[in-house]
Amino acid sequence: MKEPVNTPSLTDRVLGWGTFLAVTVALYLVFMWVPNEKIQGPVSKIIYFHIASAWLAFFAFFVVMVCSIIYLKTKDLKWDIISYASAEIGVLFTTIVLVTGPIWGRASWNAWWTWDHRLTTTLILWFIYIAYLMIRSSFNEEEKKARFSAVFGIIGFIDVPIVWMSIRWWRTIHPNIVSSGGFAMDPSMVQTLLVSLGAFTLLYFYLLRKGILIQKMRSEFELLKQELGTGR
Amino acid sequence: MIRAVGLTKTIGRKEILRGIDIDIPSGQFVTVFGPNGAGKSTLLKTLALISRPTKGEIFIDSMDTRKNTDSLRQKIGVISHNTFLYENLTARENLEFYGRMYRVKDLKNRIFDVVSQVGLDFSINDPVRTFSRGMQQRLAIARAILHDPAVLYLDEPYTGLDPHAIQILNDVLSQLNLQKRTVFLITHNFEEGIMMSDRVLFVVRGKIVYDGGRDALEKNDLRSLYLDKVKGAA
Amino acid sequence: MHMLTGIRAIVQKDLAAEFRTRELLSSMLVFAVLTIIVFVFAFDPTKAVIRQVFPGMVWVCFIFAAVLGLNRSFVSEKTNDCITGLILCPVDRSVIYFGKLTANFIYVTIVEIVTLPLFAVLFNYKIPLQAVPALVLVIFLGTLGFTAVGTFLAALSSNARSSEVLLPVILFPVTVPVVLGAVQATAAILSGALTAEWVSWVKILGAFDAVFLVVPFVLFEYVLDM
Numbered sequence: 011m012k013e014p015v016n017t018p019s020l021t022d023r024v025l026g027w028g029t030f031l032a033v034t035v036a037l038y039l040v041f042m043w044v045p046n047e048k049i050q051g052p053v054s055k056i057i058y059f060h061i062a063s064a065w066l067a068f069f070a071f072f073v074v075m076v077c078s079i080i081y082l083k084t085k086d087l088k089w090d091i092i093s094y095a096s097a098e099i100g101v102l103f104t105t106i107v108l109v110t111g112p113i114w115g116r117a118s119w120n121a122w123w124t125w126d127h128r129l130t131t132t133l134i135l136w137f138i139y140i141a142y143l144m145i146r147s148s149f150n151e152e153e154k155k156a157r158f159s160a161v162f163g164i165i166g167f168i169d170v171p172i173v174w175m176s177i178r179w180w181r182t183i184h185p186n187i188v189s190s191g192g193f194a195m196d197p198s199m200v201q202t203l204l205v206s207l208g209a210f211t212l213l214y215f216y217l218l219r220k221g222i223l224i225q226k227m228r229s230e231f232e233l234l235k236q237e238l239g240t241g242r
Numbered sequence: 243m244i245r246a247v248g249l250t251k252t253i254g255r256k257e258i259l260r261g262i263d264i265d266i267p268s269g270q271f272v273t274v275f276g277p278n279g280a281g282k283s284t285l286l287k288t289l290a291l292i293s294r295p296t297k298g299e300i301f302i303d304s305m306d307t308r309k310n311t312d313s314l315r316q317k318i319g320v321i322s323h324n325t326f327l328y329e330n331l332t333a334r335e336n337l338e339f340y341g342r343m344y345r346v347k348d349l350k351n352r353i354f355d356v357v358s359q360v361g362l363d364f365s366i367n368d369p370v371r372t373f374s375r376g377m378q379q380r381l382a383i384a385r386a387i388l389h390d391p392a393v394l395y396l397d398e399p400y401t402g403l404d405p406h407a408i409q410i411l412n413d414v415l416s417q418l419n420l421q422k423r424t425v426f427l428i429t430h431n432f433e434e435g436i437m438m439s440d441r442v443l444f445v446v447r448g449k450i451v452y453d454g455g456r457d458a459l460e461k462n463d464l465r466s467l468y469l470d471k472v473k474g475a476a
Numbered sequence: 477m478h479m480l481t482g483i484r485a486i487v488q489k490d491l492a493a494e495f496r497t498r499e500l501l502s503s504m505l506v507f508a509v510l511t512i513i514v515f516v517f518a519f520d521p522t523k524a525v526i527r528q529v530f531p532g533m534v535w536v537c538f539i540f541a542a543v544l545g546l547n548r549s550f551v552s553e554k555t556n557d558c559i560t561g562l563i564l565c566p567v568d569r570s571v572i573y574f575g576k577l578t579a580n581f582i583y584v585t586i587v588e589i590v591t592l593p594l595f596a597v598l599f600n601y602k603i604p605l606q607a608v609p610a611l612v613l614v615i616f617l618g619t620l621g622f623t624a625v626g627t628f629l630a631a632l633s634s635n636a637r638s639s640e641v642l643l644p645v646i647l648f649p650v651t652v653p654v655v656l657g658a659v660q661a662t663a664a665i666l667s668g669a670l671t672a673e674w675v676s677w678v679k680i681l682g683a684f685d686a687v688f689l690v691v692p693f694v695l696f697e698y699v700l701d702m
Contacts, residue, residue: 082698137648137649138649140645140649141646141649141650145642145646148633148636148637148638148642149636149637150637151253153252153253154635157698158632158635158699161632161695162646164691165650165691165695166649166650169650172653172680172683172684172687173652175653175683176653176656176657177652177656291564292560292564293701294701312566312567312568314566315564315566316566320564324556324557325556325557326560326564327556327558328493328555328556328558329556330492330493330496330497331489331493331496335492339486340565342484343485344565344566345478345566369496
């Protein structure tokens, strides 16, 4: 087990440079290449980050559920570490969605927050995974921490479609004064968005590997502390 | 009766059980000694199907406990220092509840039997909260044998018992012994532990360091042997 | 069927213990009534706005009282380590879940039966008689959904260090569809809207209930395993 964990492997290096390249290309496309949306102007560029973050967060939470199921089946802490790292990334990018959403909304609807169904669902999603992180911090024993958060990771994700359905139905009976639809997508904008989604997906895997690494170092540190403690 | 193969239990990064193999034939009275934190209670909990081992298999009557877990629980009774009794219910209500969970036949008479066995006939309709510690522990004994388990696990049952309760517990145990029930007893008490025992185990640091028939042992030897083994393994 | 015997045994055990002390029910009831009084102070009961916020107030009151009960549900099994006694029982793990769920459901229903008329009286709110069957259906489905998830998460959080604080924080986000559906459906029914307007809320409530009554069959054993 004592191979050093802090030298990046080939995969890590390829992934790191790949992510760097993809993000650079995406940034170039967003700020230099793609034309502004006709009505909204420069602020419309935020959607390339807003939508990509939303996609990344959703994907991250999906990974949490899958790894939680595998953890409960195998009881291998490796999967718990992946769940945890993924949930943290998911919460981070849900926060980005919740920050960029109002900025965009302010510019296009003249209101910071509207109870738009997408934004509201994201907010609930954020709370669900904050709850996930709180469960983790409420247990000291690693096995319990892993087991209970895995159970919640599954339940939380099952809940998402129902939350989405109920909130969408709620908004259809109480429609917004300002409509959130009607965004004319130019083909070049679609292409930019796709590149941006790709870049964020790479970024996700890069961050995930980093998160797992940090987690492993942390538990190795705990182990060392324990060994020193019992040695005395 | 009970066979465990390669039991390990890791909690977090701590290995509580480190590969335990054990085979207890039906009707055997096994006593387990070991220092605090050696994993005795964890061993009992895994064998009693309260918690699952990290690795390893447990068989009850040669049936894999990972399947049919729920029906195999029917064969198990547990007495621990916790009584598993509801304080706001009466003794009778407690036994009725557990009797129904275990599908005990002819429950009313069975409750009378076990209650008189532990000498609580006159308190059967009193709430458990009014019982003394000794009475609660006696009721816990009645609760554990209510469904006539094939194997009885005891986790330090002697702690906090008055001499009368100890006498009752020993009577119950010797009767179970006569009925060829399997008994698995964890204790620090050499005197009581060795009395009915057929076999003695020492558990130290999650491993069985001694496993022997009681015939070979005298009471005084036991103590020195124990100290020897504990020192050797630690 | 043995499952039902087991569930009934757990429910009777819980109710017998509860009706002897009435610790839980009385605090749930007092808390619910206090919530009403806070609402009376917060919203002037003579104003017309009451008609609009009434369903929301009712459900906030129900849900707060329910959390109070749910919090005790498994923590009370820790006394004398009774939870281990339950785990030892030769029944499917879902029996323990459904037994606890039924007991919790009964407590919350009792609170609702007492507080709803009180709400109507104190806010001088007339509940139309023909709305009652639909209202009962919605309250049933809403309470079932909330206590179904609540019982499950209460079992989970009872193992934590500060379980009373943890439970509401993890329970409320997950039960958003129930709260939303129940409040909206209640509002539509009370305002005498057409059936079509609240029936889709009933469907969402039904779907939520179905999902979270099935999930524990698979997952509850992981919550109980010690």
